[in-house]
Amino acid sequence: MNLKYVIAHDVGTSSCKTVLVDTLGNTICKSSNSYPVDVPHPNWVEQNPTDYYEAAVKGSKNVLNESRISPTDVVGIVFTTQAMGIIPIDKHNRVLRPNITWVDGRAEKQAKKIMKKLMGEKLFKKIVGIELVGKDVIPKLLWIKEYEPTIYNETEYFLDVNGYLKFRTTGKKVTEYSGACSYGFDLKKKDWMRFIIKAAGIDIHKLPPLVSSIDNVGGLTEEAAKAMGLVEGTPVFGGCDDTQSAAIGSSAVEEGEAHIYLGTSAWVCVTTKKNLKFKHAAVCLQSGDPNMNIVVGIIESAGSCIKWIADEFYKHEQNDPNIKNIYELMDEDVKKVPAGSDYLICTPWMRGERCPVSTTTTRATLFNITHEHTREHMMRSVYEGVAYNLRWIIENFIKDFSFNITDLKIIGGGALDKQWMQIISDITKKKIQVTNNPQMCGALGAAMCAFVGLGIYKDFAEIKKIIYPQNTYLPDTNNFQQYDKLFNSYKSIYYSLKKTYSEINSWRF
Structure with a gap:
């Protein structure tokens, strides 16, 4: 039987590491492409989402060229990414602002406001087990609502980095379970934590449909396939955040x-x-x-x-x-x-x-x-x-x-x-x-999401x-x-x- 391959993209804070993995779990080749971080204000850390996509495109081309395998032998694409990204997309598929990254801590006032509104800081921490801080996603969504209301109102969906890359490659706007945890995810119901999100003043309809890590989200679009040098329709799987893929890759x-x-x-x-x-x-x-x-x-x-x-x-x-x-x-x-x-x-x-x-x-x-x-x-x-x-x-x-x-x-x-x-x-x-x-644990853990999704x-x-x-x-x-x-x-x-x-x-x- 001929070997087949998965391309896994590990999209971190400083670079995208692209790895070509065969179905026996061997790393065939890899490529790393970096991008900048912008600090427009103390404690703010942003990035241009297009940089993630272009790094993934370049990485795909590089591993295909180095390995010289046929694009028809690539049976899946998967992303594992930095968590807690906030990338607003409007109904015309336009990115409305740079990604507010996981390191960014701008929303301390909003974090305190949300806890006070819900039950008070002490009671919130006692019931939830952790207090909200300015680096958490929901306070930063409220920050956008308060300081960038036009962007907030025009947003169809807030996507994380993984969701954005799945959107760029398949045209589908979704969030995977582990990525949803950064926003507010009910582990039992496998759904958004709707009460907390609504109570914080965030429109729940601005959060996209949910998928699991092993779900086939959709095939590569003609545009994405051409850019990456792959076959249109190649399955793109749900993937997961980098912590989760590393946990899998640690064994x-x-x-x-x-x-x-x-x-x-x-x-x-x-x-x-x-x-x-x-x-x-x-x-x-x-x-x-x-x-x-x-x-x-x-x-x-x-x-x-x-x-x-x-x-x-x-x-x-x-x-x-x-x-x-x-x-x-x-x-x-x-x-x-x-x-x-x-x-x-x-x-x-x-x-x-x-x-x-x-x-x-x-x-x-x-x-x-x-x-x-x-x-x-x-x-x-x-x-x-x-x-x-x-x-x-x-x-x-x-x-x-x-x-x-x-x-x-x-x-x-x-x-x-x-x-x-x-x-x-x-x-x-x-x-x-x-x-x-x-x-290579992150990339190999992400590849396992595709392997399990494919039934390999x-x-x-x-x-x-x-x-x-x-x-x-x-x-x-x-x-x-x-x-x-x-x-x-x-x-x-x-x-x-x-x-x-x-x-x-x-x-x-």
């Missing part, structure tokens, strides 16, 4: 299995059939598998903190042609500093935080600096700071949801950093397993035929006492400075 897809993603941002995620309430800023979302849910605690800044260290403290080394990989050099430097960074603590909240604490005003801190501390101390403290955040989320998961987390599968670019893996293992006291393809694989558990653990890290008990002490101090820093950060930053945002 932690069965009840109680946990993984950590380490990229620009990070998260801790546990798969479960349970429909759990939100607690301690962790959210229960629809999985990419329509039969499962995931509990996720998202960290805003992880790999981006490491990149900041590289860009600001290793400029000279980055310009040295003899240094091929700056992160390998940094890894060697981290080894020179003892566990705990000689009591230097970094809180990695560069852009505020979602979990384990939800805040738009808190920012990063280097705490307890002395003359003995060097560039290398600062760097290790950043690695450790992200790990403390991960431990905090894991402890909350065990306490709040009774999960039995003994080991963690790690995916994303950060999984390639061996020293960071050991630090995370030491601080969380968990066995760490890095998968065989940690950087019977269910999502068969991802374990493709993805498996490759490297294992065990915690060093010699570091437990030091890290336990500093972890308690880490949490105290947040509670001690929370009010001060709010006072200094509230007027800015």
Whole structure:
């Protein structure tokens, strides 16, 4: 039997990674195409939706040209994308404004207004399990209604990034279940959370029909097929948000299995059939598998903190042609500093935080600096700071949801950093397993949506035929006492400075 192929597009904040995958789960080739981010105002982060489509078009052409396969052998297209996008489309199919991205935190006033209107901030948080913040979608929809009323009134549907790409490729305006979770999705009814959305003052009719990740939404239009070099009518599947596709691609897809993603941002995620309430800023979302849910605690800044260290403290080394990989050099430097960074603590909240604490005003801190501390101390403290955040989320998961987390599968670019893996293992006291393809998990997870939709694989558990653990890290008990002490101090820093950060930053945002 001739092999067939799926093209999966992983559309992130900075680039679209396009992967050609055969029906045995092998990655044949890949292409990455970047696009800019616009920050027109402090705490606003926008992007041009057309950039996503053009990157996907270019990626499709690139993998077809490199692989030299026939377009007739491509049996499916699927997108996995950054979550929480807000792209208003009118009835004439015009995009009315740039995408308000997931990082954007402009709607703090609207978040407080909605909670006050519904039941008050304290009661809202107690009942729902999490308070609304300025980065959430519903407050930002209300922001558009209040500050851009013409756009709001002319909008036929608000689409997320995945929905926009399905629209550009099929002409259909829909939202997939996992993407709907960012807006307000009833996990039991598989429908919009209509009461909350209406009570917030948002017209429910401006939210499109819903589909699942494995649904065939429609075939490529003539225009899209020509642009991508594919066959008109090639099926486009529902796909899912990037967190959900990564969860599938981690292979932690069965009840109680946990993984950590380490990229620009990070998260801790546990798969479960349970429909759990939100607690301690962790959210229960629809999985990419329509039969499962995931509990996720998202960290805003992880790999981006490491990149900041590289860009600001290793400029000279980055310009040295003899240094091929700056992160390998940094890894060697981290080894020179003892566990705990000689009591230097970094809180990695560069852009505020979602979990384990939800805040738009808190920012990063280097705490307890002395003359003995060097560039290398600062760097290790950043690695450790992200790990403390991960431990905090894991402890909350065990306490709040009774999960039995003994080991963690790690995916994303950060999984390639061996020293960071050991630090995370030491601080969380968990066995760490890095998968065989940690950087392709999102695309492979998305491809599984198409494979299951096509009937090539019977269910999502068969991802374990493709993805498996490759490297294992065990915690060093010699570091437990030091890290336990500093972890308690880490949490105290947040509670001690929370009010001060709010006072200094509230007027800015």
